[in-house]
Amino acid sequence: MVGNEAGRAGRVRILFQPCGRRGWVPEGVTVLEAARLLGVGIEAACSGCQTCGKCKVKIIEGLVEREEILSSAAHCLAPSEGELECLSPAEISSGYRLACASVVAGELAVFVPEESEALAQVVRKEPRATALEIDSAVECVLATIPAQANAEEALRERLGRARVSEGGDPGAWYFHDSALRELSGKLGSEAAQASFVLAEGAEVIRVDLPSQGRRRTLGLAVDLGTTTVVGLLCDLQSGDLLAHHSMMNPQIQFGEDVLARISFAAGASPGRGEPSSDNRVLLAQAARNALNTLLRETCRAAGCHPSEVVEVTVVGNATMLHLAIGLDPTPIGRTPYQPVVTGPLSIYADLLGLEMLSCGLVHFLPLRAGYVGADTIAGILACDLEDRPGVTLFVDVGTNGEIVLGTPSGLLAAACATGPAFEGAHISAGMRAAQGAIERVRIDPESWEVKIKVIGESGWGAGEVRPRGICGSGIIDAVAEMYRCGILAKTGSFTKERRHPRLVGSGAERSFVLVDEARSATGQAIAVTAKDVRVVQVGKAALYAGAKLLMERAGVGRVDRILLAGAFGSYIDPLSALRIGMLPDCPVEDVVAVGNAAGEGARRALLDRKARERARRLRDELGYVELTLEDGFTRAFAEAMHLPHMSERFERFEESVSRLAWGRQAGAGENRVARQAKCRARGG
Amino acid sequence: MTASEREKRLRALADSVVQMDEERAVKESELALEEGIPAYEAISEGLVVGMNEAGKLFEEEEYFVPELLLCSDAMYAGLEVLRPHLPESGEGSEFRLVVGVVEGDTHDIGKNLVKIMVEAGGFEVYDLGNNVPVDRFIETACEVGAHIIALSTMMTTTMDQMPALIGRLRERGLRERFKVLIGGGPISMAYAARIGADGYAPNAARAVKVAKSLLAPLPPAERGAA
Numbered sequence: 001m002v003g004n005e006a007g008r009a010g011r012v013r014i015l016f017q018p019c020g021r022r023g024w025v026p027e028g029v030t031v032l033e034a035a036r037l038l039g040v041g042i043e044a045a046c047s048g049c050q051t052c053g054k055c056k057v058k059i060i061e062g063l064v065e066r067e068e069i070l071s072s073a074a075h076c077l078a079p080s081e082g083e084l085e086c087l088s089p090a091e092i093s094s095g096y097r098l099a100c101a102s103v104v105a106g107e108l109a110v111f112v113p114e115e116s117e118a119l120a121q122v123v124r125k126e127p128r129a130t131a132l133e134i135d136s137a138v139e140c141v142l143a144t145i146p147a148q149a150n151a152e153e154a155l156r157e158r159l160g161r162a163r164v165s166e167g168g169d170p171g172a173w174y175f176h177d178s179a180l181r182e183l184s185g186k187l188g189s190e191a192a193q194a195s196f197v198l199a200e201g202a203e204v205i206r207v208d209l210p211s212q213g214r215r216r217t218l219g220l221a222v223d224l225g226t227t228t229v230v231g232l233l234c235d236l237q238s239g240d241l242l243a244h245h246s247m248m249n250p251q252i253q254f255g256e257d258v259l260a261r262i263s264f265a266a267g268a269s270p271g272r273g274e275p276s277s278d279n280r281v282l283l284a285q286a287a288r289n290a291l292n293t294l295l296r297e298t299c300r301a302a303g304c305h306p307s308e309v310v311e312v313t314v315v316g317n318a319t320m321l322h323l324a325i326g327l328d329p330t331p332i333g334r335t336p337y338q339p340v341v342t343g344p345l346s347i348y349a350d351l352l353g354l355e356m357l358s359c360g361l362v363h364f365l366p367l368r369a370g371y372v373g374a375d376t377i378a379g380i381l382a383c384d385l386e387d388r389p390g391v392t393l394f395v396d397v398g399t400n401g402e403i404v405l406g407t408p409s410g411l412l413a414a415a416c417a418t419g420p421a422f423e424g425a426h427i428s429a430g431m432r433a434a435q436g437a438i439e440r441v442r443i444d445p446e447s448w449e450v451k452i453k454v455i456g457e458s459g460w461g462a463g464e465v466r467p468r469g470i471c472g473s474g475i476i477d478a479v480a481e482m483y484r485c486g487i488l489a490k491t492g493s494f495t496k497e498r499r500h501p502r503l504v505g506s507g508a509e510r511s512f513v514l515v516d517e518a519r520s521a522t523g524q525a526i527a528v529t530a531k532d533v534r535v536v537q538v539g540k541a542a543l544y545a546g547a548k549l550l551m552e553r554a555g556v557g558r559v560d561r562i563l564l565a566g567a568f569g570s571y572i573d574p575l576s577a578l579r580i581g582m583l584p585d586c587p588v589e590d591v592v593a594v595g596n597a598a599g600e601g602a603r604r605a606l607l608d609r610k611a612r613e614r615a616r617r618l619r620d621e622l623g624y625v626e627l628t629l630e631d632g633f634t635r636a637f638a639e640a641m642h643l644p645h646m647s648e649r650f651e652r653f654e655e656s657v658s659r660l661a662w663g664r665q666a667g668a669g670e671n672r673v674a675r676q677a678k679c680r681a682r683g684g
Numbered sequence: 685m686t687a688s689e690r691e692k693r694l695r696a697l698a699d700s701v702v703q704m705d706e707e708r709a710v711k712e713s714e715l716a717l718e719e720g721i722p723a724y725e726a727i728s729e730g731l732v733v734g735m736n737e738a739g740k741l742f743e744e745e746e747y748f749v750p751e752l753l754l755c756s757d758a759m760y761a762g763l764e765v766l767r768p769h770l771p772e773s774g775e776g777s778e779f780r781l782v783v784g785v786v787e788g789d790t791h792d793i794g795k796n797l798v799k800i801m802v803e804a805g806g807f808e809v810y811d812l813g814n815n816v817p818v819d820r821f822i823e824t825a826c827e828v829g830a831h832i833i834a835l836s837t838m839m840t841t842t843m844d845q846m847p848a849l850i851g852r853l854r855e856r857g858l859r860e861r862f863k864v865l866i867g868g869g870p871i872s873m874a875y876a877a878r879i880g881a882d883g884y885a886p887n888a889a890r891a892v893k894v895a896k897s898l899l900a901p902l903p904p905a906e907r908g909a910a
Binding site: 259260262263266330333334335417491492493507508510530531534537538626628629634635637638639641642646 | 743744745746747748749750751753787788789790791792793796814815838839840841842843870
């Protein structure tokens, strides 16, 4: 073989196309492992279990001249049965293999087809740090440790005699074993200055001596989402945001949504072989791995050590928190959808296997109900919903939709089964918000020409990135524009009054082509089908009907403002959301994105104990309405499926749109900027 | 009244349903009675025809949930006028179906649509609502002499109630007595096959077709048997 030079024994050359990465890898690794070694992204949804078939690659036959690589299918060990099941006969005969199953036994050139390329999801949960009053549950107390009284005096007693800077009686504090263990041997018999890291005003979890150098007291605020997990690393004394990191929730491999994970946890795992009582352990482990990754990555970025992290706050929906803690989530999966524990809960880090200060606490914020979780409560904290004048509707659209209506007389919450449409799932060309996803759509009302904005592109139609699918904000835009331009009727059905090259198929197969085969990255047209429109109609109606029902309950006829939280809420165009009737009538400029409110709420709870107190109060005082049990919900839901609604008018929205149109003639496009500035001012 | 006049009147009844016109359905039903069309025919050849056409439009993605509900409003408004004029046979429909959402689940919009379509399809429907325990389905089915038990769920977490019901029927030696029809968000044909259900319907319009096909091979003698 050409490349098998001396000194490279047991290693072979491998080339990946079309990216052109190449390098030496040990014989015996899989192609997927080789790809990872060389930094080539290959999709592997099942994590190498040979079940998902997403990691198809093609082994190139023959000599790749410029690279001097002689590649052959024979340089991979023969495929297993599991692998063959994932491939069609045509694929097998043309040299396709699963990257996770093919073992490298010689020189290879591997072609990674477009559909197998792993794309880093654009994690749309950027932190928006606002200035806070710092009153962390963990404080650093300066202490003077007296000299050892006599040889018999135990360390614990001696520490209890310390004089401390700010009130408090060290004699009454609990000194955690691991803090004592770390200190013993380091502390001489003479008097010493030290800093006690005191948790909840009662427990010393670390004792810092000047000899140990500067050790920081850091905290990590975590939003443990069903799809995305975000960590914010903060300095507990200054409150500074030092680093943040986002990643996909590794539990996705066990089920895409909350219900699938509950089923998996219960051992029912259709298509995954025999049920296992260990499934809950697997899920808990995955959640904890994610927390550890967040700890590692944020600390790496901030140049500090994970052991300097002394506290973690975690928010998430009820199921995510149950799974992370190791509680049985089954009751959340059936009426009355009750969590086992509503919390709040504080658990020592070492019990959860977290790589931080072992006796630091992991604080899980409380839940209100099975589908109104700590993430919703955190969102309320972040937006100060209790204190806002007038009527505010808070909408968190993620994998599920949670809404909270804030009025001067209190808060009311509900969960809406919006389905996964807003995350791009169950849409024929749907995808997550990743490179190549269409995120914005505009259609010309006369010509029906389509303008798109693709994630990764510098601007509208810039064309550097070929579109490969459509994400949540894109599908909302598309449906809103199709309705505005008369392509869709009020009922959501396609118009029959006009023929157009973009309008293809008939009956249930009708669809509107956004991007033709020639311009898409996949070689297949990207279109909005009749079914896609229905999925959006159902999702938006669930949200709208829920909001209206809460308004009815609270006795308010209109909302003064709408806060859109969550990954999707930040990117959705309020104009489109209002146009299709996803939100109750409201002037478009009063619909504002508040970013990752759940993460921000977790940060507040990390830095300010009063926020935790508020969270506890919200657990008890937040009103909750179970929509599916409400009389007349079916009807309200169905009526809201029309675009924008069967009977309701959106006068304040319409009026604001015409006002905006006037403004646009004066200063084009600046409204959005102004709106964002206004929103920042309000948020901070 | 000529055949074509009768035809026209029945067509108008059907149209009032397809066009979701509740007032017109009432008016046309009254007219039909005045003109001597038997109530039974006005229902089965007028209103029900309209509802079935609505179901077809639903399958073609032309109509959606709101339209189907409005059509059913019109159908029920017409039925209210016509029903008092049905002959007192004491005999209900020859087909009886028990429908409900399985225990643990409270999402019942899909089930409500199935009920409407199946009722329009000539079944006598016993709607048990949502969050219905397995044994209640079976007891009701036995009591009313149902032919079909139709189960719905929207959640993967409560799907297991479906095989549970089938298992319970077997245990009680009743499996052969009822056909089990299933549907709902997470349900598929493959799932139905795996758990040994008799039929699966992806939507309400199809549910009525599948329900009828399940009973088709039944010998006439067994049909009304309770």
